[in-house]
Amino acid sequence: MARTQGSHSDITGPRIRAAALGLFARHGFAAVSMRQIAGAVGVQAGALYNYTPDKQTLLYELMRGHLNDLLAARAAEMPGADPMARLENFTRFHIRFHIERPDEVFIAYMELRNLEPANFTEIERLRRAYEDELETILRDGVKSGVFAVSDPRIVTYAVIAMLNGVNTWYRAGGRLSLEEVEALYWDMVRKSVSA
């Protein structure tokens, strides 16, 4: 795959992001060199700087892109008005979205400490916006009496932590289908917050 000279701006950019994503997820941001990324794409290290001003920005853009995708996909859902139905929709959506993007999810949680302060603040803002919807669902369900949740913020963290755990064991083509995974976690989430 050794590449000689030529112009490929339309495809090299996405290939760099894809290579960086996989390498960061597998080895960690700090452990991956720009030479490794370039090697995976088939260009020299210097060529990467036509697409990113530096390594930090490459990481930041990957995380920001992932969280923007998450918020956009979530905004496209139509969960209705009933808190229980909204919680089920949120749970199934979360599992489905995250299970399809293990590398992005891994990086977005593991590489926070490698973000410069300004970048960290923005990523946390986006994540917070996503978590806030779940907290609102829980509060609405408490009001209407279907949920028994003493501390909606903490329960939000607990539910999301449980759901994110899927990515530590799930492998496509494994013992359980996506529908079975969704059903199993929805059963646990429903029971854990129900009145």
Next chain:
Amino acid sequence: MARTQGSHSDITGPRIRAAALGLFARHGFAAVSMRQIAGAVGVQAGALYNYTPDKQTLLYELMRGHLNDLLAARAAEMPGADPMARLENFTRFHIRFHIERPDEVFIAYMELRNLEPANFTEIERLRRAYEDELETILRDGVKSGVFAVSDPRIVTYAVIAMLNGVNTWYRAGGRLSLEEVEALYWDMVRKSVSA
């Protein structure tokens, strides 16, 4: 804190481990240099090699020590025979143990990918031994009819993921006491697996 020559083998070893623990947790194994660790202890980089053959072993020993502490502390618990009582004991023990050691827990989960294969295998074996107890509790509770759990292995992962989430938000001296945190998570765990 600049140190001149002298012999301090009894205290330098623990101080190196403590410094490495804090730095690895804050910045990540790959992002921390041996010079940084030495600087935090107040020695020169070369002196570290009187205590560890290399950086990799330093990480491995930290993780192995943590998991051995975990298994020893767990073995000292006397949870009784009833599955529900054992699950409550496991839940409260897990939160209490992990909330007191945020750096160790963080490293033991985040730096797995920086372990050499042989070290990784051993760490996973220790973690697996801990998880197996929870799975056994769930299976016993299903047999006796107090738990409704379709897949004990997956529910084990889900419960542990939820409990580990404590460390992402808990801060000593915060809004909730340890007892309140334990009660909140135990309420969720109990409901999520109950028949």
Next chain:
DNA sequence: GTCTATAGGAGGATAGAC
């Protein structure tokens, strides 16, 4: 847009003096 070449520094680890 990609290449080669390199600046300029930091990394892990070791040798030998004290």
Next chain:
DNA sequence: GTCTATCCTCCTATAGAC
């Protein structure tokens, strides 16, 4: 046991040719 000095490798990022 710690220090200083150093080896050798690797790093990010840039400069200028094609």
